[in-house]
Amino acid sequence: MDASTRISSPSDALLHLVVVTTLMLSHGVHPMPVPTDVPMCTASEPAQYSLTFTGKWTQAAFPKQYPVYRPPAQWSNLVGVTHSSDYHMWQRNGFASNGVREFTEKGEAWTLMKEVEQAGEQIQSVYGIFSAPAVIGGTGQSNTVVEVFARHSYLSFIVRLVPSPDWFVGADSMDLCNGDQWKDSISLELFPYDAGTDSGFTFSSPNFETMPQDKITQITSSFPSHPANSFYYPRLKHLPPIAKVTLTKIRKTNQIISLPVKPTESNLLLTGNEIENNLIKTPLDCEVSPWSPWGLCKGKCGDAAGLQYRTRYVLVHHANNGAPCPLLEEERKCVLDNCL
Known part of the structure; x- marks a missing residue:
């Protein structure tokens, strides 16, 4: 694999850890019993997908307390796993692990990586870890390539909102397989979640630990029902999507998957989806x-x-x-x- 041994930034360090851990997990995977209460994937060949994360966090769509400086609205690295049906990186209405807590509050992924690695070693439910670079604004795109196998056909990921107390977007257990065939494409609109570990109401709230810890809940236009909440828009039935992820099946090659490239000016240009989202103007009452x-x-x-x-x-x-x-x-x- 063409990966430099010099780690020059936190993003580089995370990508390096992802690659090393993925190699460790992929070499350690053995046949495992498959639960009988979920559909079984019987695809004979692995599949590769191009994953694109698109930030849609605009000031027009989310005008209340929109972060414009120190820091401005942006997204953390995307961290994800491919796994079997008996593993969950995070779950709605479940409690966040220590790794998810550290990632959603501070953007630190080391503990989360260790938890994933441990799951792969103990119950062999995780095949690999992948990452995509941070998006350096509220809007923009980040890309990576993911490989899945029949016994590990599920995909989960998490991306932190920056700044925020412990808010994130993500997906829990997206199944990329349909019987003996891999799905050609999947598109998912993303909405904010509260990890339940910090009680801040606004993007820039100081750290205020939630005691006892709450469950992971989806943030809506009316929940939490408090005027100070940065996502509180009582006139709306639903929040507009704040991000989107698209997975497109690509032709498998014998080449080793390379590290995802860092965001550049070319891959951060607005796309049609973002232009469409810019037309969303959420009314904000005085x-x-x-x-x-x-x-x-x-x-x-x-x-x-x-x-x-x-x-x-x-x-x-x-x-x-x-x-x-x-x-x-x-x-x-x-x-x-x-x-x-």
């Missing part, structure tokens, strides 16, 4: 603070009444034809005090 207390009653002694005022300020400006802000100041008549 949000204002509670009223301040009424101020002092002001006026001239001898007048029938004075005036006093109260104010409020804008918390979130409206966008994309959302409800505009109401009046920010009110006045009312009052009785003057301290007049002789």
